[in-house]
Amino acid sequence: MQIGEILIKRLPDAEFLERAEIAKPGFINLHLSSPWLARQAGAIAQDGPDYYKIDLGGGKKVQVEFVSANPTGPLHFGGARNAAIGDALSRLLENSGYQVQREYYVNDRGAQMKTFARTLWRRYQQLFGMDVTIPSDGYPGAYMIDYAEKIKAAYGDTLLSLPDEEIPARFRELGLKIVLAELEHDLALMNVHFDAWFSEQSLYDNGDFDRVYAILREQDDLYEKDGAVWFRASKYLKSDRDEVFIRSNGEPGYFASDIAYHYNKFIVRGFDWVINVWAVDHQNQAARLPGTMKALGIDPERLTIVLYDLVTLKRGGKEIKISKRAGEIVTMREVLEEVGADAARYFLLSHSNEARIDFDIDLAVAQNSENPVYYIQYAHARVASILRKAEAAGLTPGSDHLDLLTCSEELALLRKMLQLPEIVVNAVERLSPHHLPHYALDLAKTFTNFYGHCRVLSDDPEQKELTEARLMLTLATKTTLAYVLSLMGMSAPEKM
RNA sequence: GCCCCCGUAGCUCAGUGGACAGAGCGAAGGUUUCCUAAACCUUGCGUCGCAGGUUCGAGUCCUGCCGGGGGCGCCA
Structure with a gap:
């Protein structure tokens, strides 16, 4: 004291x-001094979103790699959470002084891709009445038939006469093209767009893998055992378990690809910082990968893996059961078509990354005050409506009498807006976008409280100065709401 | 067996070692000749899973336990 x-x-x-x-x-x-607070309304309204831009990154190059689901079918709804988190992180970083690249890692080689191509070939043959069955370890989902239909539409029956040895590569290539186009389309439904689609196979075609192999060989980080080539993870990690680098069948394992991929990210492409967004089922690998960067002379601190937990879907409080084995999955597209991108993003972002989400479809589509998405967007639409009305009445926001903003609702609204930079810094530092939806709801609530107590528009000439000041506050609110919605990748409707 | 995450109000969830633990929804009561009633106000709402420990101070850190989920592959 x-x-x-x-x-x-x-x-x-x-x-x-x-x-x-x-x-x-x-x-x-x-x-805080009230006159100073009131003046911020003018500053926010004048600067627009720039008022809230901060520089934490100093122009550093950061890559956010997210979604990256195997290109063997449509995205599962769980992938939507990955997309929501990855894209929100990207937006947060972009607005905090980082130079951001969004990347999707395409696992276009390996066993599952071969199985995918084989299944596709069988489905294609079936379309011509051939009595063949799909492989027992294949992809039973009906979407494979759709893919085969697309190939049939483009090539007719001409592929049936392909030489046997050309079939796997051809169907792998055709299938991949279809899936990638579908992924891009579905992610666009969520307003997620990638800057790069990075092919795993390219690591083997462009020599990155060979260079990494040579480096590790040189450092004596590789040894042979049981017909496979192993990486001495124990040299770099507190672990007694090594990683298979090249499997006994001669194929490089996923770890080999991962380390070559990160060599490419850091050494070839020169990212200062790399963030990978992974589901918790990769938690063990997530704990190990950064440490192994030391083998490439890369500071493990430069690689951050953001883990998030799974999403269960609910309808009317009841969990929707899915059966992956039978190929029955709930796709991202189905859910997006039902609830819309804004609601999906809001709910998927509103929980901390480590917490599981029960996604309630009924709540997400509800058009009432139970649904925070509507509440927030409605606040923005209401703000826009006031500003439209003001314009029609010849009233304009003015900064000359902001000191008239003195009542508790006005000051509370100003204080709430000034909290945003703190929220953003926190979200960036902890890579936790879930603070944004909570803040947005808070801000909408604070505005609506102001709206209920302080009439903005008045045609009384004596009230002109107060009206101008409140219009300025309203405009600042619009800027702030729109900005926080944009950070979440949500739309800010002018009318509802 | 070892490792990771979760457990906070009736429900869904925030909570960065600091003040009386916060929001929304639901509940109860009230408000509206007025800029969008898709609204607002008021009220009540807690053994922070349990038990120890560290600290001037613990929902937060440590240990153990209970409950739920996940991971420990020559799959990714």
Whole structure:
């Protein structure tokens, strides 16, 4: 308490400070000056979203790799959470002084791709009445028949006469093309767009894998055992388990691809920082991969893996059961078509990454106050409506009398807006976008409270100055709501 | 067996070692000749899973336990 008193006496006079006081155990409470607060309405409205831009990154090149589901079928709804998180992180970083690249890693080689091509070939043959069955370990989903139909539409029966040895590569290539186009289309439904689709196979075609292999060989990080080539993970990690690098069948394993891929990210492409968004079922690999960067001379701190937990879908409080074995999955597209991108993104972002989500479809589509998405967007639409009405009445926002904004609802709204940079810094530092939806709801609530207590528009000439000031506050609210919605990748409707 | 995540209000969830643990929804009551009633206000709402420990101070850190989920592959 005594220290506090001394500190208070030494506080410089700042225009934003109204007063400082000491509270119970020894807290110093600084009170913002109301006139200063009121002036921020003008600053926000004038600067637009730039008012909130901060520079945490100093122009550093950061890559956010997300979704990256195997290109063997439509995206499962769980992938939508990955997309929501990855894209929101990208948006947060972009607005915090980082240069961001969004990347989708395409696992276009390996066993599952071969199985995919084989299944596709069989489905194609079936379309011509041939009595063949799909492989027992193949992909039983009906979407494979759709893919085969597309190939039939483009090529007719001409592929039936392909030489046997050309079939796997041809169907792999055709299938991949179809799936990638579908992934891009479905992700666009969620307003997610990638800057790069990075092919795993390219690592083997462009020599990155060979270079990494040579480096590791040189460092004696590789050894042979049981007919396979192993990476000495134990040299770099607190672990007694090594990683298979090249399998006994001669094929590089996923770890070999991963390390070559990150060599490419850091050494070839020169990213300062790489963020991978992975589902929790990769938690073990997530714990190990950064440490193995040391083998490439890369600081493990430069690789961050964001893990998120799974999503279960509910309808009317009841879980929707899916059977992956039978190929019955709930796709991202189905859910997006039902609930829309905005609601999906809001709910998928509203939980901390580590928490599981019960996604309630009924709530997401509800058009009432139970649904925070509508509440928030409605607040924006209401703001827009007031501004439209003002314009029609010849009233314009003005900064000359902002000191008239003195009532508690007005000041609370201003304070809430000024919290946003703090929210953004926190979300970036912890890579936790879930603070955004909570803040947005808070802000919408604070605005609606203001709206209920303070009439903005007035045709009374004596109220003109207050009206101009409140219009300025309203405009600042519009800027702020629209900005926080854009960080989440959601739309800010002018009308509802 | 070892490792990771979760457990906070009736429900869904926030909570960065600091003040009396917060929001929304639901509930109860009230408001509206008025800029979008898709609204607003008021009220009540807690053994922070349990038990120890560290600390001036713990929902937060440590240990153990209980409950739920996940991971420990020559799959990715």
